[in-house]
Amino acid sequence: MNSPYFAGVDVGSLSTEAMILDTTDEPVSYSIIQTGANSIDAASESFEKALAKSGVSQDQVKSIVATGYGRISIPFADKRVTEISCHALGAYHLFPDTGTVIDIGGQDSKVIRVGDGGKVLDFTMNDKCAAGTGRFLEVMADKLQVSLNEMGPLSLKAGGEVSISSICTVFAESEVVSLVAQNHPKNEVIRGLHRAVVNRVWSMIKSIGVHGAVTMSGGVAKNSGVVGLIEERLGKPIHVHPEPQIIGALGAALLAKKNFLRASP
Amino acid sequence: MSLTKSIRYNFMKDIGAPAVMGFAKAGKKKRRRKPNPNFGPPLKCANRLKEIMTRHYFLSRYAEGARPVAWVTSGAPVELLRPFDFYTIYPENHGALCGAQRLGPELCSVAEEHGYNQDLCSYARIDIGHFLSGKTPVGKLPRPDILFASNNICQTVAYWYKVLAHQLKIPFLLFDTPYNFEEITENDITYMVSQLEEMIPILEEVSGKRFNNQRFEQIMLLARDSSFTWGEVLATMKTEPAPMTIFDAFIHLAPIVSLRGLPVALDYYQTLLDELRERIDRGIGAIKNERKRLMWDNIAIWYKVRDFSNLFAEHGMNFVTATYTNAWAETISNMDTDKPLESMARTYSLVVLNNNLNHRLGLMERLIKEYKVDGLVIHSAKSCKPYSVGQYDLKRLLMDRLGVPSVVIDADITDFRAYSEEQTRTRLEAFFEGMED
Numbered sequence A: 001m002n003s004p005y006f007a008g009v010d011v012g013s014l015s016t017e018a019m020i021l022d023t024t025d026e027p028v029s030y031s032i033i034q035t036g037a038n039s040i041d042a043a044s045e046s047f048e049k050a051l052a053k054s055g056v057s058q059d060q061v062k063s064i065v066a067t068g069y070g071r072i073s074i075p076f077a078d079k080r081v082t083e084i085s086c087h088a089l090g091a092y093h094l095f096p097d098t099g100t101v102i103d104i105g106g107q108d109s110k111v112i113r114v115g116d117g118g119k120v121l122d123f124t125m126n127d128k129c130a131a132g133t134g135r136f137l138e139v140m141a142d143k144l145q146v147s148l149n150e151m152g153p154l155s156l157k158a159g160g161e162v163s164i165s166s167i168c169t170v171f172a173e174s175e176v177v178s179l180v181a182q183n184h185p186k187n188e189v190i191r192g193l194h195r196a197v198v199n200r201v202w203s204m205i206k207s208i209g210v211h212g213a214v215t216m217s218g219g220v221a222k223n224s225g226v227v228g229l230i231e232e233r234l235g236k237p238i239h240v241h242p243e244p245q246i247i248g249a250l251g252a253a254l255l256a257k258k259n260f261l262r263a264s265p
Numbered sequence B: 001m002s003l004t005k006s007i008r009y010n011f012m013k014d015i016g017a018p019a020v021m022g023f024a025k026a027g028k029k030k031r032r033r034k035p036n037p038n039f040g041p042p043l044k045c046a047n048r049l050k051e052i053m054t055r056h057y058f059l060s061r062y063a064e065g066a067r068p069v070a071w072v073t074s075g076a077p078v079e080l081l082r083p084f085d086f087y088t089i090y091p092e093n094h095g096a097l098c099g100a101q102r103l104g105p106e107l108c109s110v111a112e113e114h115g116y117n118q119d120l121c122s123y124a125r126i127d128i129g130h131f132l133s134g135k136t137p138v139g140k141l142p143r144p145d146i147l148f149a150s151n152n153i154c155q156t157v158a159y160w161y162k163v164l165a166h167q168l169k170i171p172f173l174l175f176d177t178p179y180n181f182e183e184i185t186e187n188d189i190t191y192m193v194s195q196l197e198e199m200i201p202i203l204e205e206v207s208g209k210r211f212n213n214q215r216f217e218q219i220m221l222l223a224r225d226s227s228f229t230w231g232e233v234l235a236t237m238k239t240e241p242a243p244m245t246i247f248d249a250f251i252h253l254a255p256i257v258s259l260r261g262l263p264v265a266l267d268y269y270q271t272l273l274d275e276l277r278e279r280i281d282r283g284i285g286a287i288k289n290e291r292k293r294l295m296w297d298n299i300a301i302w303y304k305v306r307d308f309s310n311l312f313a314e315h316g317m318n319f320v321t322a323t324y325t326n327a328w329a330e331t332i333s334n335m336d337t338d339k340p341l342e343s344m345a346r347t348y349s350l351v352v353l354n355n356n357l358n359h360r361l362g363l364m365e366r367l368i369k370e371y372k373v374d375g376l377v378i379h380s381a382k383s384c385k386p387y388s389v390g391q392y393d394l395k396r397l398l399m400d401r402l403g404v405p406s407v408v409i410d411a412d413i414t415d416f417r418a419y420s421e422e423q424t425r426t427r428l429e430a431f432f433e434g435m436e437d
């Protein structure tokens, strides 16, 4: 028999990731695409892309776990697990000293306390509000006419920082417009926006407490400006994987393997 | 009080209500709900409870003009009103009822259209919405002759009842309980006792009845015994498997809140207690497969009680205790007929919402140990600031001290516009995943 493979698919509000693992837990391939309007299509497409890259055929994939807010509707998944468990496991797998995961995704952000083996001990999520999420930064990038990827490097070049007083995305948006109209340098405004996100996430970090090493996951972890501010506040460096978005899908794929082994010992 | 209204009320009480309710029962087609395989047999008492509460609201329609009517907050020392024979209506209980019937947003919107802010407690918005529109699922609520509130649960009630008093031009009695930061001092007690004393002549005037001390003492004892019995009802859930769930208790709470000090409440809880003890003897659990035992913090999410009850039972998880249901059993042992007003002041100022967070933490630790709790579900209620403040600290401290995992659900007691099914599902599923070893 060919050796089995396992897949995790993480359907988030902005992006969808698929990850394929072999029996040694080594990633064979992964894909990241925009979710768009239809989460089922996005799940299939990302999974197919990952398959195509890996050269693994669909029937070699013995177990699939879906996660992310779109997990419920994925027809080809064998099991559905929340992104909280998947991020904890994924982060623990990449950085075994992880005790705390900060995940800032497109639609929500969460802080997870991780125990032995990547088990979730405690977690908190933001309330029904875009403040402190990737969406907040996306809206602001649009207003400032910069790309999301540029925000981090731009903010690092800022000489100063403009303080953003609104937490609300809608209010902050108009605040940004007037700050730009007052000729405040863009990079200082961006730094202020990053600070606003970090302040929002900080209250969640405090409510869970910092335990062990901190790993950051989710799209916003790619933003060096936000990461820098969190590190500054924590007073220590944090782990960031070069592709922080795939951590959820990785955790899902690891669970898929576990699921498979449990079913066929 | 008018004589004809009095005669009509008494007729309805003795003949009309039983007849009407009998007809309603006979006319109702028995809806056979498929029994849910995750639950044990349902509580037999549930029907009796329904009868009591239906009768209470049904008769209230005829109370206006026949008996003095008071609208009262859940934490007010109602024992003081009972000797004057007030018909008491609890807007919070009515609000919960509206919430359970998913009428929250509709009634809240009426208040909002009149300028009341969405951030105001939804019990207040429902009540004001009902007052302005007359809409209610119970037919009609009697117009009050007096309003009676205590700010031992929150400050909101003081302003909410002030609005009603202003609109209705009726007296408003506020029982102001100093917050218990560290301890309730003798000065605090004196202050509270003097308020109660000052209320008596006003109650005499509104009701047209003289204060009868003997009757007052009987009522205090009745209230104390009912609360004790309610406490014993809750304590049956220490048994594994628990003979009832907190979701049952949320419903069976109604008499201790709104009929406290009346014989019917005590009777009811004695019957319920007998039934629960019998279930314990026979090893009957509320849910069939009680694998995990949970605690609930904050008021119920009224429009979700049934869904949650099913969902948790499906996972073999049973809520066996709650800070909320416990509130009407916790402080009543202070009640003492030798020092009636003083002991009432203690009973009512030491309730959980008038007490500091250390007290709440201690209470939760005790409940967790006594009820062998494996996990905690925290409802962060948009309406109820005094109940929701500090929950994240409590969560962290309980995790650190007792290793009890918990989950926070952002919702509201009745206004489901502040509830997200999707977000709640993710949180609860993650909580379930974490609870599995």
Ligand code: SF4
Pocket: B092, B121, B122, B123, B124, B153, B154, B155, B156, B157, B299, B383, B384, B385, B386, B387, B413
């Ligand atoms: S729910 Fe909270 S805010 Fe509303 S009346 Fe009750 S105690 Fe006050």
